[in-house]
Amino acid sequence: MAYIIAEPCIGTKDTACVDACPVDCIHPKKDTSYEDGRPGIDQVDQLFIDPVECIDCGACVPVCPVAAIFALDDLPEKWQGYIEKNANYVTGGKFQPDTYRAA
Ligand code: SF4
Numbered sequence: 001m002a003y004i005i006a007e008p009c010i011g012t013k014d015t016a017c018v019d020a021c022p023v024d025c026i027h028p029k030k031d032t033s034y035e036d037g038r039p040g041i042d043q044v045d046q047l048f049i050d051p052v053e054c055i056d057c058g059a060c061v062p063v064c065p066v067a068a069i070f071a072l073d074d075l076p077e078k079w080q081g082y083i084e085k086n087a088n089y090v091t092g093g094k095f096q097p098d099t100y101r102a103a
Contacts, residue, residue: 001056001071001072001073002049002050002051002052002054002056002072002086003049003054003056003058003060003061003069003070003071003072004049004069004070004071004072004075004079004082004083004086005017005026005046005047005048005049005068005069005082005086006068006069006070006075006076006079006082007046007068007079007082008064008066008067008068009046009047009064009066009068009069010045010046011045011046012046012065012066012068013041013044013045013046013047014064014065014066015029015030015041015047016063016064016065017047017060017063017064017069018030018047019063020059020060020063021059021060022055022057022059023053023054023055024053025049025050025053025054025055026047026048026049026050026060027047027048027050027089027090028040028041028043028044028047028048029041034095036094036095037095037097038089038090038095038097038100039100044089046068048085048086048089048090049069049086050086050089050090050091050092050093051083051086051087051091052091052092052093053092053093056071058071087099088100088101
């Protein structure tokens with residue numbers, strides 16, 4: 001299981017969650033360019049959680065100002081597509097250029 005960032009993040013991209021995450025699995029980070037070619041924070045419309053690295057601690061949930069982060073079991077039906085969207089950005093710390101689609 002992993003936590004999922006959904007639609008409310010779009011256009012917000014507050015990075016309090018990045019700072020709160022103990023395993024550094026929320027991307028892209030501010031002022032960071034990635035060697036594997038993944039889009040940086042200015043090129044994406046929202047942040048994403050790496051489903052492999054996430055340890056389900058929930059620390060990111062209360063710090064999100066727009067309540068965009070959900071445990072998988074609590075993700076509203078209308079936002080189920082965000083499961084794939086989060087995973088497609090980065091899985092196991094490795095960007096998947098074939099699956100990622102910028103919105
Ligand atoms: Fe990071 Fe914990 Fe949030 Fe997963 S649930 S993204 S490990 S802060």
